[in-house]
Amino acid sequence: MAIVGLALATAEQPRLSAGFLAAVAGVLGLLAGFGWLVQRGAAMIPRPRRPLLRLALAALHRPGARTTTLVVALGLGLTLFVLLAAIRTSIDANIQRTIPQRAPALFALDVPPEQAKAFARIVTGVARHPVIETVPAMRGTITGYGSTRVADLKTLPEGAWALRGERGLTYSQDVPSGSTIVAGRWWPRGYAGPPLVSIDERLGKALSLRIGDPISYSLLGVERQARIASFRRISWDTLGFNFVMVFSPNAIADAPHMLAATIDLDKGEEGRVMRALAAAFPSISVIEVRDVIGQVRTIVSQMGTAITAAASVAILAGIAVLIGAIAAAREARTYDGVILRTLGATRWQVLGVQALEYAVLTLILVGFALLLGLGGAWYVVTQVFSFTWLPSYPAVLLTVMAGGGMTMAIGLISSWPILGARPARALRQL
Numbered sequence: 001m002a003i004v005g006l007a008l009a010t011a012e013q014p015r016l017s018a019g020f021l022a023a024v025a026g027v028l029g030l031l032a033g034f035g036w037l038v039q040r041g042a043a044m045i046p047r048p049r050r051p052l053l054r055l056a057l058a059a060l061h062r063p064g065a066r067t068t069t070l071v072v073a074l075g076l077g078l079t080l081f082v083l084l085a086a087i088r089t090s091i092d093a094n095i096q097r098t099i100p101q102r103a104p105a106l107f108a109l110d111v112p113p114e115q116a117k118a119f120a121r122i123v124t125g126v127a128r129h130p131v132i133e134t135v136p137a138m139r140g141t142i143t144g145y146g147s148t149r150v151a152d153l154k155t156l157p158e159g160a161w162a163l164r165g166e167r168g169l170t171y172s173q174d175v176p177s178g179s180t181i182v183a184g185r186w187w188p189r190g191y192a193g194p195p196l197v198s199i200d201e202r203l204g205k206a207l208s209l210r211i212g213d214p215i216s217y218s219l220l221g222v223e224r225q226a227r228i229a230s231f232r233r234i235s236w237d238t239l240g241f242n243f244v245m246v247f248s249p250n251a252i253a254d255a256p257h258m259l260a261a262t263i264d265l266d267k268g269e270e271g272r273v274m275r276a277l278a279a280a281f282p283s284i285s286v287i288e289v290r291d292v293i294g295q296v297r298t299i300v301s302q303m304g305t306a307i308t309a310a311a312s313v314a315i316l317a318g319i320a321v322l323i324g325a326i327a328a329a330r331e332a333r334t335y336d337g338v339i340l341r342t343l344g345a346t347r348w349q350v351l352g353v354q355a356l357e358y359a360v361l362t363l364i365l366v367g368f369a370l371l372l373g374l375g376g377a378w379y380v381v382t383q384v385f386s387f388t389w390l391p392s393y394p395a396v397l398l399t400v401m402a403g404g405g406m407t408m409a410i411g412l413i414s415s416w417p418i419l420g421a422r423p424a425r426a427l428r429q430l
Contacts, residue, residue, distance in 0.1 A: 028072060035069070038060065042067070055356075056354075060357065073319070084307065086378075089396065105264055108277065127266070135243075137259060139168065168243050171252050182231050183201070194226075197229065201232060211230070226247060236386075355408070
């Protein structure tokens with residue numbers, strides 16, 4: 001409890017840390033309960049006719065059996081193997097299947113509004129079927145919301161990242177592509193009433209905002225105010241221009257600003273378009289999306305590596321518990337091995353009993369680990385990362401079977417010294 005308290009007290013996000021610790025405790029509790037059920041179930045099923053299988057099942061429920069400890073150790077490791085495999089394959093699939101198909105070929109920044117037609121003409125002149133979308137782009141800072149001033153906050157609310165520094169601002173007559181209105185209404189075309197703004201729904205939840213609340217923002221050093229007209233669900237994975245705040249045109253259109261553009265092109269036309277734009281508009285910045293996608297993949301890979309590193313600690317702990325449980329039961333297993341060999345069993349038959357015991361336990365736990373691991377991975381992928389659930393089930397199954405094989409190998413290697421016990425010496429020590 002002291003370690004848990006220290007972890008929560010020093011965590012940057014105590015609620016997230018508490019949720020993680022509670023999830024781990026829940027998994028351990030489920031595994032302990034499942035271990036008890038396995039032990040009771042092994043005692044209740046009819047005895048098989050095959051001697052080795054009968055001995056393996058008896059080892060799961062006999063007095064002093066370490067079944068519950070083995071289930072916790074094996075189950076924790078296998079569950080984490082499933083969790084990691086499902087998260088990594090699902091994230092990779094989202095990057096491979098979603099982003100490259102929906103992303104524009106090029107971004108263009110700092111396009112002067114008065115040269116927008118010339119910009120489009122040059123792109124159309126060197127590309128076959130370009131699709132160009134332009135949006136006004138400027139920078140501003142949120143200075144207040146509701147009755148709260150950002151400068152008075154000691155710490156920012158969780159999830160309120162938009163309050164840190166400047167944000168991209170834009171205005172639009174229509175709902176931007178990639179956004180869906182989830183609350184409130186969009187302003188009509190030609191709207192000339194009080195300034196309005198549409199907010200990302202996640203930011204609205206983080207700040208406990210409601211329709212009609214005021215938002216204060218600083219634009220070019222001048223503070224302005226608009227009222228919330230709607231909340232939007234933003235599809236960030238389109239890699240288009242997605243703005244946390246979109247204003248009605250009469251709110252910020254009077255401020256000096258540039259345009260930003262996305263350009264969809266046929267494959268292989270990027271270089272030709274970039275050269276033409278660089279020659280005609282030296283001040284325009286053109287970004288190739290492949291580089292952006294590469295950076296996204298790097299970030300996602302780093303997140304996956306961090307998850308793997310964190311879970312590896314628990315996996316190693318599970319392996320340590322497994323080895324400890326095997327070592328604790330070594331005396332009883334040595335006694336069993338000696339008696340079996342005295343009655344005529346070979347070393348390979350004694351080892352076969354142990355292999356069958358671990359195989360039965362592993363097969364039972366694979367199904368349980370798949371259930372727990374896939375459930376946890378689904379939550380992380382869909383609720384934490386807000387990605388689509390796209391795991392590679394063959395990869396998950398291969399991973400859990402490899403993990404099961406590894407744990408079986410550890411169990412058998414740890415049991416190997418038992419076979420070297422001399423029956424006469426061991427019987428004299430009883």
